[in-house]
Amino acid sequence: xxxxxxxxxxxxxxxxxxxxxxxxxxxxxxxxxxxxxxxxxxxxxxxxxxxxxxxxxxxxxxxxxxxxxxxxxxxxxxxxxxxxxxxxxxxxxxxxxxxxxxxxxxxxxxxxxxxxxxxxxxxxxxxxxxxxxxxxxxxxxxxxxxxxxxxxxxxxxxxxxxxxxxxxxxxxxxxxxxxxxxxxxxxxxxxxxxxxxxxxxxxxxxxxxxxxxxxxxxxxxxxxxxxxxxxxxxxxxxxxxxxxxxxxxxxxxxxxxxxxxxxxxxxxxxxxxxxxxxxxxxxxxxxxxxxxxxxxxxxxxxxxxxxxxxxxxxxxxxxxxxxxxxxxxxxxxxxxxxxxxxxxxxxxxxxxxxxxxxxxxxxxxxxxxxxxxxxxxxxxxxxxxxxxxxxxx
Amino acid sequence: xxxxxxxxxxxxxxxxxxxxxxxxxxxxxxxxxxxxxxxxxxxxxxxxxxxxxxxxxxxxxxxxxxxxxxxxxxxxxxxxxxxxxxxxxxxxxxxxxxxxxxxxxxxxxxxxxxxxxxxxxxxxxxxxxxxxxxxxxxxxxxxxxxxxxxxxxxxxxxxxxxxxxxxxxxxxxxxxxxxxxxxxxxxxxxxxxxxxxxxxxxxxxxxxxxxxxxxxxxxxxxxxxxxxxxxxxxxxxxxxxxxxxxxxxxxxxxxxxxxxxxxxxxxxxxxxxxxxxxxxxxxxxxxxxxxxxxxxxxxxxxxxxxxxxxxxxxxxxxxxxxxxxxxxxxxxxxxxxxxxxxxxxxxxxxxxxxxxxxxxxxxxxxxxx
Numbered sequence: 001x002x003x004x005x006x007x008x009x010x011x012x013x014x015x016x017x018x019x020x021x022x023x024x025x026x027x028x029x030x031x032x033x034x035x036x037x038x039x040x041x042x043x044x045x046x047x048x049x050x051x052x053x054x055x056x057x058x059x060x061x062x063x064x065x066x067x068x069x070x071x072x073x074x075x076x077x078x079x080x081x082x083x084x085x086x087x088x089x090x091x092x093x094x095x096x097x098x099x100x101x102x103x104x105x106x107x108x109x110x111x112x113x114x115x116x117x118x119x120x121x122x123x124x125x126x127x128x129x130x131x132x133x134x135x136x137x138x139x140x141x142x143x144x145x146x147x148x149x150x151x152x153x154x155x156x157x158x159x160x161x162x163x164x165x166x167x168x169x170x171x172x173x174x175x176x177x178x179x180x181x182x183x184x185x186x187x188x189x190x191x192x193x194x195x196x197x198x199x200x201x202x203x204x205x206x207x208x209x210x211x212x213x214x215x216x217x218x219x220x221x222x223x224x225x226x227x228x229x230x231x232x233x234x235x236x237x238x239x240x241x242x243x244x245x246x247x248x249x250x251x252x253x254x255x256x257x258x259x260x261x262x263x264x265x266x267x268x269x270x271x272x273x274x275x276x277x278x279x280x281x282x283x284x285x286x287x288x289x290x291x292x293x294x295x296x297x298x299x300x301x302x303x304x305x306x307x308x309x310x311x312x313x314x315x316x317x318x319x320x321x322x323x324x325x326x327x328x329x330x331x332x333x334x335x336x337x338x339x340x341x342x343x344x345x346x347x348x349x350x351x352x353x354x355x356x357x358x359x360x361x362x363x364x365x366x367x368x369x370x371x372x373x374x375x376x377x378x379x380x381x382x383x384x385x386x387x388x389x390x391x392x393x
Numbered sequence: 394x395x396x397x398x399x400x401x402x403x404x405x406x407x408x409x410x411x412x413x414x415x416x417x418x419x420x421x422x423x424x425x426x427x428x429x430x431x432x433x434x435x436x437x438x439x440x441x442x443x444x445x446x447x448x449x450x451x452x453x454x455x456x457x458x459x460x461x462x463x464x465x466x467x468x469x470x471x472x473x474x475x476x477x478x479x480x481x482x483x484x485x486x487x488x489x490x491x492x493x494x495x496x497x498x499x500x501x502x503x504x505x506x507x508x509x510x511x512x513x514x515x516x517x518x519x520x521x522x523x524x525x526x527x528x529x530x531x532x533x534x535x536x537x538x539x540x541x542x543x544x545x546x547x548x549x550x551x552x553x554x555x556x557x558x559x560x561x562x563x564x565x566x567x568x569x570x571x572x573x574x575x576x577x578x579x580x581x582x583x584x585x586x587x588x589x590x591x592x593x594x595x596x597x598x599x600x601x602x603x604x605x606x607x608x609x610x611x612x613x614x615x616x617x618x619x620x621x622x623x624x625x626x627x628x629x630x631x632x633x634x635x636x637x638x639x640x641x642x643x644x645x646x647x648x649x650x651x652x653x654x655x656x657x658x659x660x661x662x663x664x665x666x667x668x669x670x671x672x673x674x675x676x677x678x679x680x681x682x683x684x685x686x687x688x689x690x691x692x693x694x695x696x697x698x699x700x701x702x703x704x705x706x707x708x709x710x711x712x713x714x715x716x717x718x719x720x721x722x723x724x725x726x727x728x729x730x731x732x733x734x735x736x737x738x739x740x741x742x743x744x745x746x747x748x749x750x751x752x753x754x755x756x757x758x759x760x761x762x
Contacts (some may be wrong), residue, residue, distance in 0.1 A: 173690040215740055216734070306546035349676060352739060352757040354642050 004122035005009075005237060007144040007152035008129060010089065013106035014077050015048035020138050029072040031056060036066035041251050041334075045077060049161060064236050082106075083136065090133045096125050101237045107156075109149050111237035123166050130164060150185060150233035151176070157183075172231035177204025181295055184228050184274035186221060194218075203229045231367040246282070247290075247339030248272040255294040255332030262333065266323065268387055269338035270316035273323055274309075275379075278371065282343040283308035287315050289322040290337030300336055301325055315340065394428070394458025395482035396435055398450060399454040400474050400495060406437050406448045407468040410623060412596050414464040415441035419598075422509035425461040425470075427696045429507065430454045438513060439464060444593045445513035446600075458483055459507035460491060465703075465717035467502060474498060479690035516612035516619045521585050523611045525562065525577075527622070528610050531601035533564050533575045536752055539721040541591035542568035554633035554639070555611075555618075557581065565639050566591075571718050572642060572741075572755040587613050588636055593629035601623055643755065644743060647734040649681055649710050652747065653703035655731040658685065659723040661699040665689030666716045671762055676759055677716040681735065682709040689716070712738045714761045722754040 008017065016031040019025045029051035033073045034042035044065050047056040060089045066074065093100045096119055099111035100188040112125050119125045126143045133141050145157025146167040154176065155165040167175050181187050181195050198217070200206050206214070207229035214222030227233070248269045256262065266289070277284055285308050288384055293300045301322040305314055319338055401497045407426065407539065415423045418441075427438040435452040438445060460483065471479070474495045484490040489504050522640075542550035547569070554565040562579040565572065597620050610621040619628040665677045669689040680686040690696035712735060722744050723731075730747035741755040 304544070306544055345674065349674070349713065349759045349761045351759050353569055354567060354572065354741075354757065355569050355637065 004112050005146055005152040006112055006122060006126050006129070007146075007149070007156040008089075008108055008110065008126075009142050009144075009153075009156045009160075009262065010106035011140045011142055012046055012048050012052075013139075014046040014082055015051070016139050017082055018075055018077075019048060021081075023053050025073055028067075028070050029054060029056070031062070031069070031072050031074050032077040033062045033065070034076050036062045039076075039253070041253055042341075044163070055267050058171065084092065085139070088137055089133060089139075089141075092136070093127060095132075096129060101235045108154065109237045126164055126166075130304070140391065148231075148233040149235055150228055151231055153185075154179070154183060161325070173204070173207075173275070176229070176231050177202060177207065179203045181206060184225055186225065186228075191218070191221075191225075243342065245288075245339055245341040246273055246276045246280070246343070247285070247288070247337055249290060249335055249337030251292075251335045252333070255330050255334050257328070258329070259328065262336065263320070264386060265336050266319050266338060267316050267384065269336065270319055271312045271387075273338050273340050274312040274315055274367075275371075277310040277340060277343075278367075282340075283310050284315065284340030285342035285344060286340065287318045287322070288337075288339035288341065289319050290335070290339065291323075291326050291327065291328075291333055292335035292337075294332035294334050296334070299326055302341075304342075306320075311360070311367055313363050314360070337351065394414075394488065394491070395428060395456035395480075396452045396454050397478055397480045398452035400471065400479050402450050402451075403435075403479055404452045404468075404471045404474075406435075407464075407471055408449050409600060410437045410439040410446050411468050412439070412599070413440035413441055413444055413446040413627075415522055415726045415759040419517045420507045420509070421463075422461045423511070424464060425505060425510070426464045427459065427461050427510040429459040429506060437548070440511060440513050442511060443590065444596065444627060446596070447626040447628075448643060449624045456482070456501055456583060460487065460489060461505040461507060461510050462491060462502055463504070466540055470500060470502075477702060509743050513626075514617040514619070514630055516617060516628070517614045519748070521583060521587070523557065523562070523579070523581070523613070524608045525579075525611065527604045527607045527609050528602055529577060529605075531598060533562075533577060534598045534601070536575045536725040537566045537573040538568035538591070538594055538598060539566045539725070540568055540571050540573035540754070541594065543591075544568075549588060549632055549634040549636055552590050552636075553594050554586070554588050555613075556584075557588045558584050565636070567637075567639065567642075568755050570715070571722070572639060573722070574639070574643070574753050574755075576751045579614070585613055585743060586636075587618060588634070589618050589630040590629055590632055593627065597627055597738060600627065603609060613642075617734060619667070638651060642741070644736055646732075647707065647736055647743070649705065649707040649735040650683065651681060651703050651705050651733040652694055652699055652730055652737075653685060653733065655723065655726050655728060655746070656702050657705075658687075658731065659726075660687075661687040661701050662716055662723065665697050666720065668695050675715045675717050676713055677719075678711060678713050680709075680711050681733075685733075689707040710735050710738060712742065714742070714756060715759055718756045722756060725752075725754075 005273045015030040018030055031044055031051050031296050032046040033044040039062060039123045044056060044058055044062055051069060051072055056065045056068055058196040082105060090102060093108055093110055097110050097112050097115050099110040112122050115125060126145050128144050129140060133139055140162045142156045142160045142163045144152045144165050146155050147169055151167045153168045158165045164273045181200060182192050184270040211223060211226045214226045253310040286302055286304055288300055290300045303318050303322050305318055309315055409753050410426055418424055429436045434450055436449050438447045461498040477495055480494045482492055491502050491504060493500050537553060541553055552566055556563050557579055560579055560582050561576050563576040565574050600622060607623060612619040617628055617630050665687050669675050669677060669691055671691055671694040678688040684703045687699045726746050728746035728748050732745040732747055739760055744754045746752055
C-alpha cells in the first residue's frame, strides 16, 4: 500500500456523547438540534442511530423530525463539551502519528506512513485507535483504511457504525464502482442531476467514460471527478490548514424586515467576524454579505476593502455598501451573514499612509482595549450601545 | 457611405479607438465605433462616457456618411484581413448595413445610426491650452502614473494632478502610501489646476511616442481635458474635488542622506523581492549605516541579505518598506546615481535621481507593531 491513510469518523457524535453521559437516554431516539417547540427554525445537527430508524437525518428541519418521532429526546446540545471530547479524540490520534488532519469536530485523516515499525500495519493501527476511543472515552467510531484520503473516507462510511474497513489497491474497483455518484467529493445535487441526465448513476459508469467527455461537460472539475472515480486522489494529509475565509451568519426565528434591525444584526455579525480575524491573526481584504429571504432565495454580494482590516467599522461600512445593492423592499429576511475573505497574515506590520484615517486609529485603540477587557471578563463584557437598546427580533 | 483605405491604417486606428469603447453597456451603440467621413478622410470615435478617443486616418471618400459598427467584431475582422485596400460601402436599401470588401473577402456588418452615438466631451472655446513636447509628456506621465490610486476609497486620488505655476508644469500623484512628483519648465505663466482620471492618463501614455519634434496640445476647462496628438484626440472628464495639499507632505529636513548606485540598489531590491513575495508580505528591511543593507526574509522560504555600497551622511537608520513601492519608483529612474533621504523609520523616504531634481518620489515605510 502506497501512503496508508486512515479516516476516523465518530458515530452520531453529539448524540453519542449525550447518551454516554446520561444513561437514561441510552437506547432511545436522541436528536441534537434544539427544542422543536421553541427553535422553530432549527435543523437536526445529529440524530442517534435509534432516531435514524424513524427517518430522521442531519440537516432536516427540527419540526419535521418532531413529527416523525414525537417521543424522541430533543436536546440543544453542549458545544463546549463536544469540543472538549473532540480534543481528547484528537489526542488519541496523535499517539500514533503526528500527521493528523482534523476535517471537522468529529472526523480526521491520519497519515500513518512509517508508523508500521512502531505500531504494526495500518489495519492494526486503525483497530488500536478504535479500541482506545471505545475503552477510554466510551464512544464508537467508524474507521477506513485506504491508499488515499478519498478512498479512506469512502471506506469508513461503508460499515457504519463501528466498522473497520480496509480498501486495498486491488479492491478499488470492486468497492468503489457500484457506489452512487453522490459519494464522489464535489458531486452535489446539481452535478449529480447533470450526470444522471447523461445516464451516469454509479461511480463505475463514470470511471469508464473517456476523460475528455467529462472535461467537456464539467471543465476542470470533470477531470478531477474522473480521477476520483478511478480511485486516484493525490492530496496529502496536511496538519494545519490555512483559513480561507471567516464568516458568521444568523437565522431568525421569525423573518425580519425592519432596516434598522437588519443593520443592527449586521453590525453584530461584523463585530464577531472582526474579533475572529483578530484572534486568528488575519486581516481580511474582501467582505461578503449574504441575505436569505423568507422564500429561501439567497443573494450574496462581495466587495473589496479599501485596506486589509480586522476592525469592525471598515467591515461593517463595506457591508452596508453591499446592502445598498440588495433589494430589501417588503421582503422578509430569514438569514443574514457577513463573511470575510482574501485573508492575509497580520504579521503585526502596517503600511503607513500620508492621510492617516484618524477614526480608524481611534477604533484600533478602542478595540484593543475592549479585547483586553473581554479576555478577562468574557465575551460580551463590553457591548455597543446600539446593540443594547435593540429590540430582540 | 463609401470609402477606400489601407487595411493596416484602419486596423491601427481601430486598435487605438477600441481602448475607449465600453465593453459592457446596455446601449449597443456604446459598444461600437463611430465611423464618419470628412473631406480629408475617415474619423473613428469610441467612448465609454468617461473618456473618448477620436482618430483620423487617410481614406479615399467616395460617398459621405456615418454609422456606428460593433467595435469588437469590426476590429477583429479587419485585423484578420489580408494586407491591401479595404473598400467599405453602405447598402443602397439599408444605410446601416455596411459591406466591407478586401480582395475576395466580403463581409456584411449591421450597425446603428450615428445619432445614437454620444457626443465626446469637448473643451469649450475659452479653455486653457498648453503645448508640451510629446516625448517629455510621455516621460512625465510614466514617472507619476504608478502612484495614482487604484482603489476608489478617495476618488480624488484616482486622478493625476496637473498644475502650472511660476513657469513650471507640475504633475503629482499619490495613493496615500507614496507620492510621485515631476515638474518641467513651462514658458507660460497662467495658473492652471486639474485632476485627470488615471484611466485617461494610462491611455494617453500608450498613445504618446518618444518624439521630441512633436507637441501635444492639452486643452483644459472646468469639467474636461482634451489631449490633441498627431491625428488622435483623447478627451476625458476631470475628477471632481479638491486635491490634498501635497506640498505639506514633502519633507524638507532630513536626518540621513544617502547617495547610491541606482542600478545596484534596484538589483538588490529585485533579488529581495523574489524571496519576500513568496512569503506574501513584500516586506524588506533597509539598514542604512556604512552603506545600505537590503534584507528580505520570509518564513519557510528563506532570507536574503545584500550589501550595496553607498555614501551615507547623518544618523544610521533601520527602516522597513513594501518592496513593490520602492521598485515602482526605481523603474523610472534612468540616472546612474540616486539620492535617498530619510527623517526616521516612520517617516517618508524621499528618492530622487542624482542629476534630475525635477523628479521625486516619496515612499512611506511599514511600521512593525
